[in-house]
Amino acid sequence: MEMELIEKAKRGDVGAFEELIKKHEQRIFNIAYHFSQSVVEAEDIAQDAIVKIFKSLKNFRGESSFSTWVFRIVKNVYFDAGRKSFRRYETALPENFEWMDKKTAEEDLERKELLVSVESAVRALPYKFRMVVVLCDIDGFDYKEAAEILKVPVGTIRSRLSRARAMLKEVLGNFLNGQSV
Amino acid sequence: MNCKTAKSKISDYVDGILETDERILFENHISSCPRCAEDLKKMKKLKDIMGLIQAPALSEDFDRKLHYKLIEAKYRNQGFALERIFDFFRPVSVRVVSISAVAAVVVALIVFSGRRNEVIFVNGPGDFAGYKTASFARVLNVNREGILKLNFVSGKKIKNIELKIELPDGIALADGSRNVEWRGNLRKGNNIVLLKVRGVKVGQWDVRANLRKNSVEKTVERKIFVKPDEI
Numbered sequence: 001m002e003m004e005l006i007e008k009a010k011r012g013d014v015g016a017f018e019e020l021i022k023k024h025e026q027r028i029f030n031i032a033y034h035f036s037q038s039v040v041e042a043e044d045i046a047q048d049a050i051v052k053i054f055k056s057l058k059n060f061r062g063e064s065s066f067s068t069w070v071f072r073i074v075k076n077v078y079f080d081a082g083r084k085s086f087r088r089y090e091t092a093l094p095e096n097f098e099w100m101d102k103k104t105a106e107e108d109l110e111r112k113e114l115l116v117s118v119e120s121a122v123r124a125l126p127y128k129f130r131m132v133v134v135l136c137d138i139d140g141f142d143y144k145e146a147a148e149i150l151k152v153p154v155g156t157i158r159s160r161l162s163r164a165r166a167m168l169k170e171v172l173g174n175f176l177n178g179q180s181v
Numbered sequence: 182m183n184c185k186t187a188k189s190k191i192s193d194y195v196d197g198i199l200e201t202d203e204r205i206l207f208e209n210h211i212s213s214c215p216r217c218a219e220d221l222k223k224m225k226k227l228k229d230i231m232g233l234i235q236a237p238a239l240s241e242d243f244d245r246k247l248h249y250k251l252i253e254a255k256y257r258n259q260g261f262a263l264e265r266i267f268d269f270f271r272p273v274s275v276r277v278v279s280i281s282a283v284a285a286v287v288v289a290l291i292v293f294s295g296r297r298n299e300v301i302f303v304n305g306p307g308d309f310a311g312y313k314t315a316s317f318a319r320v321l322n323v324n325r326e327g328i329l330k331l332n333f334v335s336g337k338k339i340k341n342i343e344l345k346i347e348l349p350d351g352i353a354l355a356d357g358s359r360n361v362e363w364r365g366n367l368r369k370g371n372n373i374v375l376l377k378v379r380g381v382k383v384g385q386w387d388v389r390a391n392l393r394k395n396s397v398e399k400t401v402e403r404k405i406f407v408k409p410d411e412i
Contacts, residue, residue: 014251018244025247026239033236043240047247051254118230137231143198162192169223176223 002066010057017054024067025050027139028074034122034134035078049077064148071141071149079127121171129164132157137165182210187217191224242409249383249408321380321407326355329376329388329405339367343393349386351407352378380407 008016028049032042053073060069122133131150135141136157143161147154169176182190187210193199194207211218321327329352346361353359355377384407391400 012255014248014255017251018248025243026236029239029243030236039237039240042236043243043246047243047250050247051250054251055254114230115234118227119234122231122234133231137228138234143196158193158198161196162189165192165224165227166188169220169227172223172227176226 003062006057006060006066009054010060014054017057020066021050021053021070024070028070030139031071031074031134032078034119034138035127035130045078049074052077068145068148071145072151075131075149079131118168118172121168124171125164125167129160129167132160133164133168136161182206184210184214184217187211187214188220191217191221194221195224195228245383246409252385252406321352321378321405323380323383323407323409326377326379329378339394341365341394342367345391345393346376347389347391348376348378349388351380351382351384351386352388352405353381355379383407383409 002020005016005020009020025046029042029046032046032049033039036042036045053070056073060066064072122130122138125133132146135146135149136143141149143154143157146157150157187207190199190203190207194204199207211221342365344361344363348354348359348361354361361376386405386407387402388405389400389402391398393399
C-alpha cells in the first residue's frame with residue numbers, strides 16, 4: 001500500500017502524497033514546534049518541509065524506510081540549510097528561570113507549569129542537543145532511528161542525549177526534587 | 182565504579198541500554214553513593230516529564246494550506262510555474278479557434294485585480310483603457326473579488342454570436358451566480374468581457390467559455406487558481 005502510494009506520488013499525484021504523508025504530519029510539526037516560538041511559524045516550516053519531501057520523492061529509492069527518509073529531509077530542511085529556519089528562534093533561558101530554584105516557588109508549581117518550564121529548558125539547549133532530546137525523549141524515536149535521521153553513529157546519539165540531559169538536570173536543579181509528575 | 186564514571190552512565194541506565202556487567206557495577210555504586218542515587222532519581226524524573234511534553238494538535242486548516250502549497254509545487258516541478266500559467270492567459274499568447282469558415286476568433290483569458298463594480302461588459306477596447314494599467318493578480322483569493330477578463334479578438338465582424346460562460350465551484354460572480362449568457366455581434370478586433378468574480382474555494386479551477394454561431398461552436402477552458410486568503 002505504501003509503495004503504491006509512493007509510486008503514484010512520484011508521478012505527481014498530490015492526493016496519493018497527502019495520504020502517504022498524513023501519518024507523519026503531526027510528528028513533522030512536533031519537531032518544528034520545539035524549535036520555534038509559535039504554532040503558526042511551526043506549521044509554516046513543517047509545510048515547507050513536506051513540500052520539500054514531495055519534490056524530492058523521485059530520489060527515494062527505498063534504501064531506508066520511508067519514515068526514516070522523510071525525517072532525514074525534515075532534518076535537512078530544518079537545520080542543514082544554514083539553520084535559517086530556526087536561527088532567529090535560538091533562545092536564551094527565560095529571565096524568570098532562577099525562581100525555580102527557590103523552594104517557596106517550587107512548592108507552588110502545578111504540573112502544567114512544570115511541563116512548560118521543562119519545555120523552556122529544552123528550547124534553550126544548543127540545537128544539536130535539542131534535536132536528540134526532541135527526537136528521542138519527546139517524540140519517541142529510538143536511538144537507531146535518530147542516528148539514521150541525523151546521519152550520525154548511534155554512539156553519538158547516546159553521548160549527545162547524555163550531555164543534553166545532564167544540561168537540563170543542571171538547569172532545572174532542585175526543581176526536579178520531590179515533585180510528582 | 183567511581184562517581185565520575187557513574188554520572189556518565191546515568192543516561193544510558195535510565196534508557197536501559199547498559200550492558201549487564203556495567204549495569205551491575207552502576208547499581209552497586211548507586212546503592213552506596215547517596216549523591217549519585219539522587220542524580221539518578223532526578224534523571225528518571227526528567228525523562229518522565231519529557232515524555233509528557235506534547236506539541237499542540239495541528240490546526241484545522243493545516244491540510245488545506247498544505248494542499249495549496251503542494252499543488253503549486255507540482256506545477257513548479259513540471260515547469261508550469263504560476264507565473265508561466267498566467268503568462269499563458271495574456272493576449273499575446275493567443276490561440277486561434279475557428280468559429281466559421283470566414284472568421285477567426287482569438288481568445289485569451291486574463292485575471293486582473295480590480296475594484297470596478299461592473300459585473301459584465303461586452304464592448305470595444307476603447308471603453309476599458311483603464312484596465313491596461315491594472316496590475317496582474319496571479320491568482321484569485323478566497324472571499325476576495327477580482328476581475329476576470331476575456332478578450333475575444335475577431336478577424337471580422339460576426340453577427341448573432343451566443344456566448345456562455347460557466348464558472349466552476351471555486352469561482353463565482355460577485356452576486357453569487359455562476360453562469361453568464363450573452364447574445365450579440367462581435368466587432369472586428371478586440372471584444373472584451375469583464376467579469377467581477379470572487380474566489381469561493383481553494384484549488385485549481387477550469388473556467389469554460391462557449392461561443393456559438395448557428396450549429397458551429399467552440400469551447401475554451403482556462404485554469405484559474407484560487408488560493409487561501411491569508412497566503
